[in-house]
Amino acid sequence: MSKPTINDVATAAGVSRATASRALAGYGRVSESTVSRVQSAAHKIGYQPNEIARSMRAGKTRTIGLVIIANFTNVFFDRATKVIVDTARDLGYQVLIYNTNEDVRLEREAIETLTQKRVDGLIVVPSTDEGHEHLIALTKMSTPLVIIDRQLSGVSATTITTNDSMSCEAAVDEAVSQGHQRMGFLIATPTVTGFQSATPVLQNSAIESRVRGFVAGTSKYKHVRAEWLFSEESPEVALAAVRNLLDSENAPTILFTSNNDMVLAALKVTGERGLTLGKDISLVTVDDSPWLDAIVPGITSIQRPVDQLAELAVRKLAEQMEEKKFVVEDIQLPTKLITRGSIAQLNE
Amino acid sequence: MSKPTINDVATAAGVSRATASRALAGYGRVSESTVSRVQSAAHKIGYQPNEIARSMRAGKTRTIGLVIIANFTNVFFDRATKVIVDTARDLGYQVLIYNTNEDVRLEREAIETLTQKRVDGLIVVPSTDEGHEHLIALTKMSTPLVIIDRQLSGVSATTITTNDSMSCEAAVDEAVSQGHQRMGFLIATPTVTGFQSATPVLQNSAIESRVRGFVAGTSKYKHVRAEWLFSEESPEVALAAVRNLLDSENAPTILFTSNNDMVLAALKVTGERGLTLGKDISLVTVDDSPWLDAIVPGITSIQRPVDQLAELAVRKLAEQMEEKKFVVEDIQLPTKLITRGSIAQLNE
DNA sequence: ACATTTTGCGAGAACGCTCTCGCAATTTTC
DNA sequence: GAAAATTGCGAGAGCGTTCTCGCAAAATGT
Numbered sequence: 133m134s135k136p137t138i139n140d141v142a143t144a145a146g147v148s149r150a151t152a153s154r155a156l157a158g159y160g161r162v163s164e165s166t167v168s169r170v171q172s173a174a175h176k177i178g179y180q181p182n183e184i185a186r187s188m189r190a191g192k193t194r195t196i197g198l199v200i201i202a203n204f205t206n207v208f209f210d211r212a213t214k215v216i217v218d219t220a221r222d223l224g225y226q227v228l229i230y231n232t233n234e235d236v237r238l239e240r241e242a243i244e245t246l247t248q249k250r251v252d253g254l255i256v257v258p259s260t261d262e263g264h265e266h267l268i269a270l271t272k273m274s275t276p277l278v279i280i281d282r283q284l285s286g287v288s289a290t291t292i293t294t295n296d297s298m299s300c301e302a303a304v305d306e307a308v309s310q311g312h313q314r315m316g317f318l319i320a321t322p323t324v325t326g327f328q329s330a331t332p333v334l335q336n337s338a339i340e341s342r343v344r345g346f347v348a349g350t351s352k353y354k355h356v357r358a359e360w361l362f363s364e365e366s367p368e369v370a371l372a373a374v375r376n377l378l379d380s381e382n383a384p385t386i387l388f389t390s391n392n393d394m395v396l397a398a399l400k401v402t403g404e405r406g407l408t409l410g411k412d413i414s415l416v417t418v419d420d421s422p423w424l425d426a427i428v429p430g431i432t433s434i435q436r437p438v439d440q441l442a443e444l445a446v447r448k449l450a451e452q453m454e455e456k457k458f459v460v461e462d463i464q465l466p467t468k469l470i471t472r473g474s475i476a477q478l479n480e
Numbered sequence: 481m482s483k484p485t486i487n488d489v490a491t492a493a494g495v496s497r498a499t500a501s502r503a504l505a506g507y508g509r510v511s512e513s514t515v516s517r518v519q520s521a522a523h524k525i526g527y528q529p530n531e532i533a534r535s536m537r538a539g540k541t542r543t544i545g546l547v548i549i550a551n552f553t554n555v556f557f558d559r560a561t562k563v564i565v566d567t568a569r570d571l572g573y574q575v576l577i578y579n580t581n582e583d584v585r586l587e588r589e590a591i592e593t594l595t596q597k598r599v600d601g602l603i604v605v606p607s608t609d610e611g612h613e614h615l616i617a618l619t620k621m622s623t624p625l626v627i628i629d630r631q632l633s634g635v636s637a638t639t640i641t642t643n644d645s646m647s648c649e650a651a652v653d654e655a656v657s658q659g660h661q662r663m664g665f666l667i668a669t670p671t672v673t674g675f676q677s678a679t680p681v682l683q684n685s686a687i688e689s690r691v692r693g694f695v696a697g698t699s700k701y702k703h704v705r706a707e708w709l710f711s712e713e714s715p716e717v718a719l720a721a722v723r724n725l726l727d728s729e730n731a732p733t734i735l736f737t738s739n740n741d742m743v744l745a746a747l748k749v750t751g752e753r754g755l756t757l758g759k760d761i762s763l764v765t766v767d768d769s770p771w772l773d774a775i776v777p778g779i780t781s782i783q784r785p786v787d788q789l790a791e792l793a794v795r796k797l798a799e800q801m802e803e804k805k806f807v808v809e810d811i812q813l814p815t816k817l818i819t820r821g822s823i824a825q826l827n828e
Numbered sequence: 829a830c831a832t833t834t835t836g837c838g839a840g841a842a843c844g845c846t847c848t849c850g851c852a853a854t855t856t857t858c
Numbered sequence: 859g860a861a862a863a864t865t866g867c868g869a870g871a872g873c874g875t876t877c878t879c880g881c882a883a884a885a886t887g888t
Contacts, residue, residue, distance in 0.1 A: 134539075135621075137874055148838045153876060160877080161836060183596045184541065185874035187532050188843050191482075195576070195597075202562035210558040214550035217579045226593060228543070229577050231565045245574060248531045249543075273483075396774040403776040423771045426744040428751040485844055496868045501846060508847080509866060533844035536873050 136177045145173035156181075187250065195226050196449060197246035199239060199256040202231040203365070206392050207421045208438055209257065212280070215442035216255060223450050225252070234259045234335075234365075240266050247275070253449045257281045260335045276452035278445045283337040283462070290448050292441055292463045296338065296418060297345030299434040299467040300388070303416045304349025306432075306469065307386050308356060311478030312414065316359045316377050316384030317346050318394045320370070342390050342418055359384055363394070370397035378405060378413075385478065386414035392421060395431065415474040429473025437465045484525045493521035504529075535598070543574045544797060545594035547587060547604040550579040551713070554740050555769045556786055557605065560628070563790035564603060571798050573600070582607045582683075588614045595623070601797045605629045608683050624800035626793045631685040631810070638796050640789055640811045644686065644766060645693030647782040647815040648736070651764045652697025654780075654817065655734050656704060659826030660762065664707045664725050664732030665694050666742045668718070690738050690766055707732055711742070718745035726753060726761075733826065734762035740769060743779065763822040777821025785813045 142152040147166060154160040155170035162170075173179075187193040198216055200209050217227045228251055230242035239259050243266045246254060253276030258264060267287045270277050277289040284291065307315060319342070321335055350358045359380075363373040374397050377383065387402075389395040395417035399409075407413040410429040417424070420435035444463065452458060490500035495514055502508040503518035510518075521527075535541040546564055548557050565575045576599060578590035587607050591614045594602060601624030606612060615635045618625050625637040632639065655663060667690070669683055698706040707728075711721040722745050725731065735750075737743040743765035747757075755761040758777040765772070768783035792811065800806060 138876095139874080149875085150839080150877080151837055154837085157876080161834090163836060166836080180592075180596050182598060182874050184532060184535050184598050185843090186876080188536050188845095188873090189875045189877090191843070193532065202558075202565065210550075210561075213558075213561070213577075214579060217550065217577055221578070226597065227577050229561075229565055229575050230569070231562060244528075248528050249574065250530060250532050396770050399771075399774040399776075403774070421771075422744050423747075423769075426747040426751070427775050428747075486846095487844080497845085498847080498869080499867055502867085505846080509864090511866060514866080530844055533873090534846080536843090536875090537845050537847090539873075 135182070136179050137182065138179070140177055141170060141174045141179045144177055145170040192252055193250050194224060195228055195249070195251050196220055196446075196453075197242070197249075197251040197254045198227050198229045199232060199242045199246070199254060200229070201234055201257055201259065203233060206419070208281075208392075208419050208436065211438045212442040215439050216446055219443045219446040223446065225446075225450070232257075232259050236260055236263055243267070243270065252276065253453045254278070255280060255445050255449060258284050258287075258336070274458065276449055278449045278452075280441060280445050281338055288460050290452070290459070290461045290463070292445050292448070292465065293337065293341070294436040294441060294467050295464045296341040296434065296436065296467055297348065299469045300342050300345025300418070301349040302469045303388065303432070303434060304346060304356075305352075306471065307414065307416070307475060308349075308353055310414075310475050312386045312475075313355055314357050314359070314382060314384045314386075315350065316387045317343070317361060318370070318374060318377075318387060318389045318398060319343060319360065319362050320365045320390050320394050321362050339390060346388060357382075363397075365393055367393070367397065370394060371400060374398055374401040375404075378402070378407075386416065386475065389415070389417040392417070392419055395424075410473045411476050414476045420470055425472065431474040432472045433470050435468045435470050437467070441465055483530070484527050485530065486527070488525055489518060489522045489527045492525055493518040540600055541598050542572060543576055543597070543599050544568055544794075544801075545590070545597075545599035545602045546575050546577045547580060547590045547594070547602060548577070549582055549605050549607065551581060554767070556629075556740075556767050556784065559786045560790040563787050564794055567791045567794040571794065573794075573798070580605075580607050584608055584611055591615070591618065600624065601801045602626070603628060603793050603797060606632050606635075606684070622806065624797055626797045626800075628789060628793050629686055636808050638800070638807070638809045638811070640793050640796070640813065641685065641689070642784040642789060642815050643812045644689040644782065644784065644815055645696065647817045648690050648693025648766070649697040650817045651736065651780070651782060652694060652704075653700075654819065655736075655762065655764070655823060656697075656701055658762075658823050660734045660823075661703055662705050662707070662730060662732045662734075663698065664735045665691075665709060666718070666722060666725075666735060666737045666746060667691060667708065667710050668713045668738050668742050669710050687738060694736060705730075711745075713741055715741070715745065718742060719748060722746055722749040723752075726750070726755075734764065734823065737763070737765040740765070740767055743772075758821045759824050762824045768818055773820065779822040780820045781818050783816045783818050785815070789813055 138152050139149050142149045145152060151162060152170050154162045155167045156174060200213060202209060220227050228246060232238035232242055236259050255278050257280055264284055264287055271289050279289050279291040281293060283293055319339060350356045359377060361373050361377055363370045378401055387398050389398050398415060402413045409415060416432045418434045420433045424431040424433050486500050487497050490497045493500060499510060499514060500518050502510045503515045504522060548561060550557060568575050576594060580586040580590055584607050603626050605628055612632055612635055619637050627637050627639040629641060631641055667687060698704045707725060709721050709725055711718045726749055735746050737746050746763060750761045757763060764780045766782045768781045772779040772781050
């Protein structure tokens with residue numbers, strides 16, 4: 133009735149369990165004739181090795197846990213997930229995925245569940261900047277861990293992030309060179325759904341890095357006036373915020389948005405107002421996405437090396453898992469400003 | 481050194497392993513005093529139950545396998561993944577994810593690996609229409625299985641798809657009512673990377689359903705001329721195909737695209753040609769996406785109930801896994817035509 | 829022909845857990 | 859106060875592997 137075990141293979145082949153195991157795995161000493169006898173017996177009865185039992189015995193599961201944020205439209209994480217899964221497969225690992233919606237409680241739950249399922253290692257996109265004892269606990273137990281997308285103070289684990297500030301500053305430079313002086317920055321601040329009440333500012337290092345870049349850019353130019361807008365990641369709130377900004381007197385001539393959700397909000401509102409992109413209003417966003425290139429005019433964006441980041445995360449994790457050596461690294465991958473037609477030329 | 485086991489808890493609490501187990505799980509007969517003693521001991525030494533051992537013993541893993549296609553921009557599958565993961569979590573299951581890139585070989589590998597990891601059930605997006613013995617084998621072994629997005633002939637498993645033809649036909653009706661007579665249909669046909677050489681037509685039921693709807697629509701009207709274009713899902717090929725189509729004499733006034741990749745290709749080319757969407761050229765696509773609504777004009781699209789489909793898939797699977805009863809169902813969820821501004825009004 | 833090495837294979841333990849069973853101690857019953 | 863029932867707990871088996879160890883048979887050496 134149930135799945136055949138290696139015992140069934142053994143009796144079918146007329147050998148002991150130990151011999152069957154050897155014959156199939158091809159390690160110790162078995163005669164060629166028994167090997168083929170066992171193999172055909174295994175094939176015949178449809179034997180599928182029980183990986184759970186193997187994991188039990190071996191103390192390893194060849195499974196890694198992925199704790200990530202699969203929110204709405206954020207291509208970055210979806211793409212990262214794909215690449216992580218594929219790279220892991222290539223390296224012989226499977227991926228147990230867990231979705232925290234920027235919710236620390238879910239993150240804690242994820243870590244706990246995955247730990248209990250005895251994953252060999254974890255790739256985590258941490259949700260907020262505080263309360264990461266559970267991650268620290270992981271490192272204490274020397275569980276292989278790679279943190280991606282956001283830096284965490286106090287957690288000594290390999291961290292891979294993208295250097296957003298670099299390109300953000302470059303984007304401001306570009307805008308200035310096109311004659312823009314009034315700039316609006318639409319920054320998404322993830323709402324904390326955990327215990328502490330939502331604190332309004334900069335929840336994670338990714339956003340912080342972008343803001344830092346924008347600030348570095350604008351502060352270089354005396355005549356540039358920057359308008360900051362920190363908005364929850366809910367569509368309605370973002371929309372209202374952008375409407376407000378565009379309706380103010382001396383409204384910005386260019387908008388910088390911090391992620392895909394915000395650029396959608398910005399686009400929606402400029403559309404409502406009948407503004408033509410790249411002429412009446414300019415736009416730059418972070419995180420490249422195929423549709424940014426398909427529409428007219430294309431939207432200038434800051435491209436983060438998702439694939440590279442994701443693959444690197446898995447490889448670094450694999451190193452930790454296999455060699456048991458702990459080099460805590462802090463890797464920052466460069467970003468790139470992809471110029472398309474969404475920045476209007478204001479110089480006469 | 482290694483993780484504490486229940487034996488460690490037992491000795492720390494001064495009881496036997498059996499009692500410790502009972503105290504923690506709260507089943508048999510244990511005195512209250514020992515329960516609290518064991519609990520505090522467990523907490524003190526940081527005991528984390530080993531789910532592998534539990535799975536081994538129980539013969540269940542509370543893990544489901546997800547075999548899906550995580551290709552480029554197809555929001556549908558990404559969104560489905562998220563909802564599946566979340567729903568599974570709510571029901572107490574974790575998700576092992578495997579990505580086949582429309583590659584039957586990877587699909588086979590996925591099924592095998594996941595079976596060996598003894599997942600309790602599987603949700604599968606099958607890659608092509610032929611060679612699905614591995615899925616049939618699953619049903620033979622009565623492994624809980626839910627197939628989503630595509631129907632498969634010969635596999636008797638619960639299947640959940642969306643009724644695309646319905647809305648596709650409605651979309652054609654809408655186009656006709658706006659005065660369109662020359663229509664172009666851009667159908668993506670996934671390239672088969674497996675053994676058999678790429679056969680040029682309709683690899684799966686999802687696409688087939690869309691084509692059927694379009695055909696049903698166009699054939700109702702004598703004066704409507706339909707131009708069909710079957711293109712590989714590679715960007716370059718798609719682009720070239722669309723260019724060809726638009727450059728032909730009597731080029732279509734409206735394009736219908738079968739998925740996100742194709743609508744991007746269509747947009748790109750109409751952009752190159754300087755055609756204004758909703759005026760010089762019209763466009764309708766399948767699978768709704770936030771950006772379709774954000775740009776000007778919005779792109780009319782056929783919305784498939786992803787969330788509903790994904791959640792239903794998990795629930796149906798859970799039923800199978802828990803009640804061990806096998807009702808083979810064939811569920812088709814309705815789609816919806818979301819009208820935005822991308823269909824030009826040609827009637828004077 | 830006998831001593832030694834090699835070969836092939838089986839017995840059995842261990843991984844960490846749960847659960848059945850049995851037994852002593854306690855409590856209840858009449 | 860003796861019989862019966864109940865309670866609390868430990869011993870041990872088993873889930874499916876792998877791997878060490880030992881032993882007989884075969885092959886090799888002198």
